[in-house]
Amino acid sequence: MANIALEINDISKSFFGVYVITDISFKLEKGNILGLIGENGAGKSTLVNIVGGIHQVDKGNMKLFGKLYAPKTPRDALEKHISFVHQELNLFPNLSIADNIFIEKYPGGSVIKHSEMKKRTSEMLKWVDLDISPSTLIEKLSPGQRQLVEIVKCMRINPDIIIFDEPTTSLASKETERLFKLIKKLKSEGKTIIYISHILTDIKKITDDLVVLMDGKITDSGKTDDFSINRMIKSMLGRDIMGRKYPDKINKSDEEVVLKVENLSEPGIIRNINFELHKGEILGLFGLMGSGRTELTRVLFGIDPYKEGNIYIHGKKENKLSPEKSIKNKIGFVTENRNEEGLLLEGNVAENISLVSLPNYSSKILKFINTNKQKESINEIIERLKIKIGSTEKQLVRSLSGGNQQKIVIAKWLMNKPSIFFIDEPTRGIDVGVKYELYCILNKLADSGASILVVSSEIEELVGICDRILIMSKGEISSEFKNREFDNEMILTAAFKQKSML
Amino acid sequence: MASIEKPLNKLIKLVHVDSFLRMFLSQYFILILSILIFLVMWPVNPNIASPRALMNILENLLPLFIIAIGQMYVLIIGDGGIDLSQPSIIGMTSVIGAIFLTNSVNELKLGSSVLWGTLLGPDGGPFANSPLATPVAILIMIIIGVLIGSINGFCIAKFKMPPFMVTLVTKELFLYIAIWLTQSFNITGLPDSFIEIGRGSIWTIPYVLIIAAVMGVIASIILKRTVLGKWLYATGINSRTARVSGVPTNRVIIFAYAFSGFCCAVGSIIYSGRLLQGSPTLCRAMLLDIIGATVIGGTSMFGGRGRVSGVLIGCLFFALMGTVLNLLRLSPFIINMVKGLFILTVALLDVIRLRRSES
Numbered sequence: 001m002a003n004i005a006l007e008i009n010d011i012s013k014s015f016f017g018v019y020v021i022t023d024i025s026f027k028l029e030k031g032n033i034l035g036l037i038g039e040n041g042a043g044k045s046t047l048v049n050i051v052g053g054i055h056q057v058d059k060g061n062m063k064l065f066g067k068l069y070a071p072k073t074p075r076d077a078l079e080k081h082i083s084f085v086h087q088e089l090n091l092f093p094n095l096s097i098a099d100n101i102f103i104e105k106y107p108g109g110s111v112i113k114h115s116e117m118k119k120r121t122s123e124m125l126k127w128v129d130l131d132i133s134p135s136t137l138i139e140k141l142s143p144g145q146r147q148l149v150e151i152v153k154c155m156r157i158n159p160d161i162i163i164f165d166e167p168t169t170s171l172a173s174k175e176t177e178r179l180f181k182l183i184k185k186l187k188s189e190g191k192t193i194i195y196i197s198h199i200l201t202d203i204k205k206i207t208d209d210l211v212v213l214m215d216g217k218i219t220d221s222g223k224t225d226d227f228s229i230n231r232m233i234k235s236m237l238g239r240d241i242m243g244r245k246y247p248d249k250i251n252k253s254d255e256e257v258v259l260k261v262e263n264l265s266e267p268g269i270i271r272n273i274n275f276e277l278h279k280g281e282i283l284g285l286f287g288l289m290g291s292g293r294t295e296l297t298r299v300l301f302g303i304d305p306y307k308e309g310n311i312y313i314h315g316k317k318e319n320k321l322s323p324e325k326s327i328k329n330k331i332g333f334v335t336e337n338r339n340e341e342g343l344l345l346e347g348n349v350a351e352n353i354s355l356v357s358l359p360n361y362s363s364k365i366l367k368f369i370n371t372n373k374q375k376e377s378i379n380e381i382i383e384r385l386k387i388k389i390g391s392t393e394k395q396l397v398r399s400l401s402g403g404n405q406q407k408i409v410i411a412k413w414l415m416n417k418p419s420i421f422f423i424d425e426p427t428r429g430i431d432v433g434v435k436y437e438l439y440c441i442l443n444k445l446a447d448s449g450a451s452i453l454v455v456s457s458e459i460e461e462l463v464g465i466c467d468r469i470l471i472m473s474k475g476e477i478s479s480e481f482k483n484r485e486f487d488n489e490m491i492l493t494a495a496f497k498q499k500s501m502l
Numbered sequence: 503m504a505s506i507e508k509p510l511n512k513l514i515k516l517v518h519v520d521s522f523l524r525m526f527l528s529q530y531f532i533l534i535l536s537i538l539i540f541l542v543m544w545p546v547n548p549n550i551a552s553p554r555a556l557m558n559i560l561e562n563l564l565p566l567f568i569i570a571i572g573q574m575y576v577l578i579i580g581d582g583g584i585d586l587s588q589p590s591i592i593g594m595t596s597v598i599g600a601i602f603l604t605n606s607v608n609e610l611k612l613g614s615s616v617l618w619g620t621l622l623g624p625d626g627g628p629f630a631n632s633p634l635a636t637p638v639a640i641l642i643m644i645i646i647g648v649l650i651g652s653i654n655g656f657c658i659a660k661f662k663m664p665p666f667m668v669t670l671v672t673k674e675l676f677l678y679i680a681i682w683l684t685q686s687f688n689i690t691g692l693p694d695s696f697i698e699i700g701r702g703s704i705w706t707i708p709y710v711l712i713i714a715a716v717m718g719v720i721a722s723i724i725l726k727r728t729v730l731g732k733w734l735y736a737t738g739i740n741s742r743t744a745r746v747s748g749v750p751t752n753r754v755i756i757f758a759y760a761f762s763g764f765c766c767a768v769g770s771i772i773y774s775g776r777l778l779q780g781s782p783t784l785c786r787a788m789l790l791d792i793i794g795a796t797v798i799g800g801t802s803m804f805g806g807r808g809r810v811s812g813v814l815i816g817c818l819f820f821a822l823m824g825t826v827l828n829l830l831r832l833s834p835f836i837i838n839m840v841k842g843l844f845i846l847t848v849a850l851l852d853v854i855r856l857r858r859s860e861s
Contacts, residue, residue, distance in 0.1 A: 301746075303745070323746055324750060326748075340740075344736060344744075351735070355736055355748075367729040367730060368727050369728065369729060412747065
C-alpha cells in the first residue's frame with residue numbers, strides 16, 4: 001500500500017453558521033503533487049488553512065502519516081513539518097533574506113550566531129539556484145526571487161508536506177518555469193505537495209493527482225492525466241453552467257458611447273487599455289488576481305493615477321480624475337472590498353446610505369441638510385432594494401449580513417443617480433438568494449439607461465448578466481466576447497488559460 | 503498584538519454585559535458621577551457649595567470648554583488625530599495679541615527682544631492706546647491660531663505625517679518662538695477693553711459664558727446638521743471609505759485642525775485677559791485637562807465619535823475635580839495623578855468598546 005502522507009476524512013467547516021466546506025475526503029500519497037482547483041469561494045483556501053492550522057474543523061479529522069493530526073495554530077502545523085507558501089508572500093521587505101528565513105528561530109538562542117545564519121542561508125539559496133547574498137534586503141528582489149526566498153523559508157523546517165497557494169500570479173513565465181523545476185526537485189526528494197491554482201494549463205503540467213471543489217464539496221477527483229481542460233472546467237462550475245438563475249435580459253444597449261478609454265497605461269499595473277462603454281450596456285470585465293482589472297476600475301474612477309492615455313466621459317476628455325469629480329460626473333463605484341472602502345462599519349444605515357449624495361440634500365450656502373427629504377429618499381431606496389433592517393438610525397452596519405451590506409453600498413451610490421456604474425465583485429461573500437436579487441438590481445439599472453461595468457472573477461456570473469465580456473490578463477485586455485452569443489466553452493477556456501507572453 | 507489580546511479579552515469578559523459597558527461610557531455616567539462627587543464633598547467641606555467655589559468651577563469650565571471643542575474636532579476625524587500643539591497656539595496667540603495691545607512695556611525685561619525698536623517700545627506696541635487695539639488684536643490672534651492649525655492640518659493631510667509627530671513638533675516650535683519673542687517675559691499693559699472680555703460681564707452674564715455658549719452651539723450645529731459635520735464623522739469612522747465616497751478628506755482634515763487653532767485663539771483671548779498679560783507659557787500644562795475632558799466626555803480616540811454636550815460634561819467633571827481636590831488641599835502633583843488615572847480608565851474603556859465591536 002502506498003505511503004499515505006495526509007488523509008482528510010469527512011471534513012466540514014462553517015463560519016457564522018454557513019458551511020464553507022462539507023464532507024471533504026481524500027488521500028494524499030507521499031511524494032505526489034496534488035492539484036486543488038475550484039472557483040473563488042469554492043473552499044480551497046479554507047481547506048488548506050485547516051491543514052495549516054489556521055482554522056479548526058467543525059466535523060471530521062485529519063491523519064498525518066497515519067497519526068491523528070489536529071493543529072490548533074499555524075505553529076502546530078510547522079512543528080509537524082507542514083509548510084505553507086501563501087499567495088501573498090509573508091516576507092518582511094525591510095529585512096534581509098537571512099533574517100526572513102530565520103526570524104522564527106534564530107540559530108544560537110539569545111545571542112544570534114550571525115555567521116552560522118549566513119552560512120546556512122547561502123546553502124539554502126544555492127539549492128534553489130538563487131545566486132545572491134543572504135544579506136540582501138527583500139525589497140530589492142523581484143517577485144520571482146521573493147517567492148524563491150519564501151520557498152527556502154519553508155525548507156528551513158525540513159517539511160514533509162508543502163502547500164502552494166496560487167504561486168504563479170505575480171510571476172513571469174521564465175520564473176514560473178523555474179518554480180516548476182524546483183517543485184519537481186522537491187518531489188524527487190520525497191516531499192509531498194498540494195498545489196492550488198486557477199491556471200488549468202499549469203495544473204496539467206505539474207500535478208499528478210487532482211481534486212476539484214465546487215461550492216464546498218468535491219465534485220471530481222482522480223489522476224491529472226485523465227482530465228482534459230474541459231472536464232476540469234465542467235467539474236469546477238457544475239454540469240449545468242447556466243443552472244444558476246439569472247434575470248431575463250430585455251434591454252438592448254444603445255450605440256451612444258458614455259465612456260471611452262484610449263491607450264490607458266500605468267507601468268506595472270495596466271497596459272494599453274482600449275475600450276468603449278455604451279449607454280444601457282452591461283459590460284463584463286473578467287480577470288484573475290493580478291490581471292489588473294480592479295486596478296483599471298480604480299484608475300477610471302480617479303482613486304489611482306495613470307501615466308498615459310485618455311479617458312472620455314460622456315464625450316468629454318477628463319484629465320484630473322478624482323472621486324469627487326467622478327461623483328459629479330454621476331459615476332458610481334462599488335469597490336471589491338466593502339469592509340475597507342465601501343462601508344462605515346461603525347456607522348448606522350442612514351449614515352452609510354446618505355454619504356455620497358449628501359451635497360444633493362443640502363442648501364447651497366451653509367450646507368444644512370434637509371433631513372426630511374433625505375430620509376424619504378433613504379427609505380424609498382431601502383424598499384426598492386429590499387434591504388431588511390430595523391431602524392435606519394439605530395442599526396449599525398457591521399451587524400448586517402454580507403448581502404444586506406452590499407445592498408447598502410449599492411444604495412449609497414444609487415442615491416446619486418449614477419449614469420455610469422462600476423461594480424467590482426458584486427456578489428462576493430453573498431449567499432445565493434441575494435445574488436439573484438443583486439443581478440436583478442443591476443439589470444433594472446441598465447434598463448433605466450445607466451451603463452454598467454461589472455468586474456468579476458466568476459466567469460459564469462458575467463456570462464449570465466453581461467452584454468459583452470472583456471478578458472484581462474497581466475494588465476492587458478486579451479480578448480473580447482460580444483453580443484451575448486457567448487460560446488461558453490470558448491470563453492471559459494480563454495478565461496482559464498494562461499496568456500503565454502511577457 | 504497577540505500577547506495583549508489574552509488579558510484584554512479577559513478584561514472584556516469581565517466587563518461582560520453590554521449594557522454595563524454602555525452605562526460606563528455614556529456621557530450621563532460622567533454627569534452623574536460629577537453630581538455624586540459634589541454631593542459627597544458637601545458634608546466634608548461645605549465650601550464647595552459657596553458662591554465663590556461655584557464661580558471658580560464655572561470660570562475653569564468655560565474657557566477649557568472652548569478649547570476642548572477644538573480638540574474634539576481633531577479627535578473626531580480619526581486616523582490618530584490629536585492636537586498636542588494647543589497649549590502652544592494659546593501661548594503664541596497670547597504673545598502676539600499682547601504685542602499689538604500693550605500700551606506700556608518694561609524696557610528692562612523686553613529690551614533685549616528682537617521686537618524692541620520695531621514693534622515694541624517703552625510706550626507699547628503699534629496700537630498702544632488706540633481704540634482699534636482690541637479688535638485688531640483679536641483679529642490677529644484668530645488669524646495666527648487658524649494659521650498654525652492649518653499648518654498642522656496641511657502636514658497631516660497632504661504629507662500624510664502622523665498627527666502625533668506634527669503637533670508635537672509645532673507645540674515645541676511655537677512655544678520657543680513665543681518665548682524668544684518675549685525673552686520669556688510676560689507682556690503687561692493690556693487695555694481694559696481687552697481685559698473686559700475675559701473678566702467682565704453684561705447684565706451679570708459673564709462674556710465668557712456668552713462666547714462659550716455661542717461657540718458650543720455653532721460647533722454642535724456644524725456636527726449635527728451640516729454636510730461638513732457628516733464629512734467629519736465619516737472621515738473619522740473610515741477615511742478610505744469616505745475618500746471613495748467623494749468626501750474631500752484632505753480639506754476636512756485641514757479644517758478640523760484649523761478649527762482647533764481657532765478655538766485656541768479664542769481661549770487665549772480669555773485667559774490672557776484674566777491674566778492681564780500676554781504670556782508665552784500660558785496654559786502650558788493644560789494639555790492633560792483638555793484631552794482628558796474631551797475623552798471623558800465620550801469622544802473616542804479612534805475617531806468617528808464625539809458630541810459637544812459630552813465635551814461640556816467632561817469639562818464640568820474636570821473643573822469640578824480640580825476644585826474639589828484643591829479644597830482637599832491635595833498637592834498639585836497628586837491632583838494630576840488622579841486626573842491621569844481617570845483618563846487612563848476612560849481610554850481603556852474606549853479600547854474595550856472598540857474590541858468588542860470588532861469581534
